[in-house]
Amino acid sequence: MADDTVPEAQTGDVHPAVLPIVTDVRHWSSSDASTVAIDLGDQVQYEAHRLNSPERIYFDLHDTKLAPNLSGKTIEVGDTLLTRVRVAQPMAGVTRVVLETKGGSNFSVSLEPNPYRLVVQVRGQHSSEIETASASRDDLQLRAHVPKFRIVLDAGHGGWDLGTVGRRGLLEKDVVLEIARRLGRLLESRLGSDVIFTRKDDAYIPLDQRADLANQTQADLFVSIHANYSDLPSARGVETYYTNFFSAPGSREIEKRENAGMKKAVMPVSLSNLELRDKIEESRRLAASVQRALYGTLAAQSPTIRDRGVKEASFVVLRGTAMPSILAEVSFVSSPTDEQKLGSSTYRQQIAEALYKGIARYAAAPHRVKMASTSAKSTGE
Template sequence: MKVLRYFLAIFLILLPVLPAFAAADAGERAFVHAKAEYRQLQNSSKGKLYRENWEQVIQGFKKVAESYPRHGRADDALYMGGKASEGLYAISRRKGDARQALEFYDRLAKKYPTSNLADDACYLAGRILEHNLDNRSEAYVRYKQGVDKHPRGDMLALCREGAKRLSAYAPKRSVGKSAASDSARSDASGPLKIHQVRYWSSPDYTRVVIEMTRTGHYTPHLLQADKREGQPVRLYVDIKDGNVDDQVPAVQKVGDGLLRSIRVGNPSDDLARIVLDLETYEDYKIFTLGNPQRIVIDVSGRRPASLKTARPVLHAPVSKDGDAIAKVLDKSPAEKPLKVTLPASRVSGKLRRIVVDAGHGGKDPGAIGPSGVKEKDITLALAKRLAVRLEKELGCQVILTRDKDVFLPLEERTAIANRVGADLFLSIHANASNNRKAQGVETYYLNFSKNDKAAAVAARENGTSLKQVSDLELILFDLMANAKINESSRLAAEIQKSLVDNLSKHYSPVKNHGVRQGPFYVLLGANMPSVLVEAAFISNKTEESRLRSSKYQERAARAIARAVHTFSQDSKTIANK
């Protein structure tokens, strides 16, 4: 009996602390699980290429730190959250991911100053600010914190070296202000406004474009259908610090068999939300484009057969004049959907429909030659001549993405080709180089850039920086199945050979730069073989003069048309529908 009373007394003493032990154990399990997911991701070369995998790991560490702030693993979780965010940034090159890593490290250093990882956090935060966010003043502050607050830390030497290296950038104000907010402001240019949300319905997917005033951090979420509540599958995107412009409708009804409606709003003062109510769902892709800043969402699913075979409707603003495709370019409100009537399929084995894209246009002049000739004017003239030659020699329908000097965002160009069920997509451009002596012809297809020159051309045509090109290349991993890369490479080879052979008969020299691969926005998401043709160097005085010549344009158009004809005969390419 005495023994029983003894154990009962011990139990009563320990009873108040049992929940703490349970919480501690749960915190340990949560951290171990998050770290196991991180290691699994690190060991998967393919898995690391998908943003959602990184975000899942990061959220795992974040949840540990927030749910168990007094646990011995809380500082470890913040440290690993920072490392995972850095891993994502190394792939995405998005400053928002670098700032996220910075926030993890700042929180660790501030909330757990006695942790043996606090000095590591100071050093890593300084490194991010110095090398990734280009904020040397705040980088100095972080290094100096590592020196002053952690004189016995193993990062002391590195922090001391960093503070010495950046001593000229030491701020006059006192230490303690958040660098994350400072760096965010340095990367911003005013408030983030969402001023347009538009969409296009294609037989196999629907594209939604969110146009914003500047870059912003966004997070996609997928909610499964709730039959009890009558809720469809919903895909929504949260944009941090975003505000929806009053002119954007709160609800857009779509009803294309895949997308039921688009809803936009501000659930809180610092958050904008775009909700896609889906009729059916299989997969989605999301990426960003610049100039102007946009988030592009492609949602795929099994559209009902009756809607899949219906004639396409371009859901975009309608112009008051111009041809059918050009009317999608204007920003004026649409009163009625624009219908594009397509002919019935031609004999099997023949090309039925080709979209020719005149590069640049409107506010985007493209490259400008020594005498002031604009690439947008050359590409339009050449595209019109090519359309005539293709229709005459192949007997197919040719659709121009633009037939006048108007601006057309890059993502809309392939969307047009997908919408009308094109068999081929040809984007016409004129090349440019800082070296005024550079000349010749080259043809590109969508793939990873293999050299710096190809990346530079892609950056120029995309209107982006070279750093952003690497971000775009990652998107291609998700799109390889639809890129028709093999067929595109053969088409590019035929066009390149035909251009060089035919132009060389009339001009000397015509330098052959060959077929190249590059991550071009204008080719992204095309469901058919697609190429980008650089017809000559507009930056070269001699070739600028050629490009202006109607004879050169006609000869180039004839050469491209012949190449397309050869490609058609060899491959028996037909539309997928």
Template sequence: MNRLISPLLLLLLAVAGQSVCAEQASVQGARVWTDPAKTRLVFETSSAITHRIFPLDEPDRLVIDLDDARMESNLPKVDLGDAVLVGLRGGVRGGSHLRIVLDLKQPVRAKSFALSPNERYGHRLVIDLTPKDGSGVRRVALPSFPDSSLSKGAGRKRAGRGSPVVVAIDAGHGGEDPGAIGGGGTKEKDVTLAIARELAKLIEREPGLEALMIRDGDYYVGLQQRIDMARERRADLFVSIHADAFANANAKGSSVYTLSYSGASSEAAKWLASRENSADLIGGVDLSTNDDLLATVLMDMTQNATIEHSTEAAAMVLANLGRLGVVHRNDVQRAGFAVLKAPDVPSILVETAFISNSEEERRLRDRGHQRQLAEAILDGVKGYFRKYPPHGVLVDASPRSGSGGGGAREYVIGPGDTLSGIAKQHSVSISALRAHNGLNDDMIRVGQVLSIPEDS
């Protein structure tokens, strides 16, 4: 009996050994994404994979060893402008293992993590690279704007001049996240970036407006990071651009969304749970030094006002999109989109069209149509700021005529403003300012709008 068992065991072991060999992981694809903060490498693998990373110097390199793996695709080429990477090369190590070497421009910090399969991707190994000394990170250039009739007065100051009104432009998706994909292969991430860039160009030409691009390349920005970027630059409006998809290929038209009140409530709770994040939300009131009830009331007041202003901006954008073509819904929609949850920045999400509709997909690819969409969004944004200019902003009270003449100027009173200070700032006499606005004394209030006389 033992004589029979031994050969059988040997056969089973041999089959098991062949099965293990057959299950060697394969690297089926590799990509490189570069954003302003880091360089990301993504390896698509047939299964979860064990890896080790270590640096080498003179010259600077980073070695990635993948256990029991083989390469089934070419390694990607690297953008010459990448801050840290020169190139990638790979080879077999020890007969069954894979070694990938990154040639570097400078020493880096490497962070790696695995991603489980989802509906779009299989197993992935992600490696993020940042310069070790913090230098050389690529930054997104922000446009500069000349002084104009729409410039900050008593509000924020930059570089010794009145600050412009900041519009944060958020191109949805990016990098590993393509968003919706049309029947013709058009990726939402490409369309949103193209429209965002067109909108930024138009904003740059508007005196006193400044565009803040949340994403200005094919890379992914986390949803919370998008909010943080807008808040860090104290944006006056956040516009997130998307291209919708639906199972029904006949669905068409534009939609504009704001945050739902239920979404606002849940987000307010999250902010209040982290005092270091919420301490600077309410006009300089440190919530960490106040009781929970006051903090909650202040938070609710701020977020409700933000949603109301978001709705005003959304309605104006939707009206202008309606002049361009079909709208999917005639009224502003509400939803719990994560990128709309900044408690103190009015935020809207524009679904420009249905990329799942073949006709709308074709138009979304067209540069001319992209520009028309950007123009419609801009007209809505300008209409909102004419009606609700930020505190301390001087604006034209009426649109400019074709002959180049300007309308009357209006100034929104901000915290700390005085009538004498406003008169001095705009080179008018206090008496003329009083007379022009029907004031009997020098008392003014925050939010009050003053008309500035042209000739005084």
């Protein structure tokens, strides 16, 4: 039956004869998580949203058909994280699954192949899912000598913007969100940083709003996390971008992909010539530090990975920010080898550790004046 407690579902043209079928919805609990698996006949596009009063998470699976025995189904859960799960088809072509959650929970979602299923894990706010090694002696010494940085972490894509989709169904938007969360916990616990996320769940945030958030919060650094794409399955490696407000040769294709979704032009922030030079130089130094750490860490485990270097590109989130800003492409979702690795929590943690190491090394070096200020905002409003 239709769910009247969440917004009206949106759908486009529907072709019932070819829609993937939602065949089952299953649930199981463990000591630290409540998991819901939505079994699918094929790969699907979906949106995830979180609402309050009462707390619930709902997923709209677009261009799908609900198996007749699931229509209006309710699964009573009653564990410490979930009250129940409800299933409905509010309109033709849209399946909605609602998780009635309890206070103080986080969730992650991934589309798994062979067979296709959407797996949702609900965990407590202080779950051990995200590994956060305690600060070492070196970390404590670094923390004592490094000023407290305010760092904006930007997990690329989100919501309807899936980013790159791997050959086995891995979604870039899910991978980079988890890496950002892991990195955030490392920066907070080890470096004492004030971390701000452009998104904390599966939501689409316009690119100009991401840049504006960094400017308005007067962040010291902006780090955008993405996973790469190539038409060649053999393409692998890591690369890190900064901007000099111009497009370097060869950057056009990736700019078009990462800037997808922008409906209006975003002008670079207003900086003096000196501030612009400082931002460019500090961004280059941050990119170099992160690139060295990324390649050095991942190549130790996978010697065939390629160091694709530090590059310049005119990404909206980089030229719209007033502080040193970089965009890291941490592996290729389009590579079957990398896709398998990115599906591993161990590999995602290695990437987060590498990003942390690159940022920490940059933070320990001497710098020019702080770049962010409330007077330097995007003029693309």
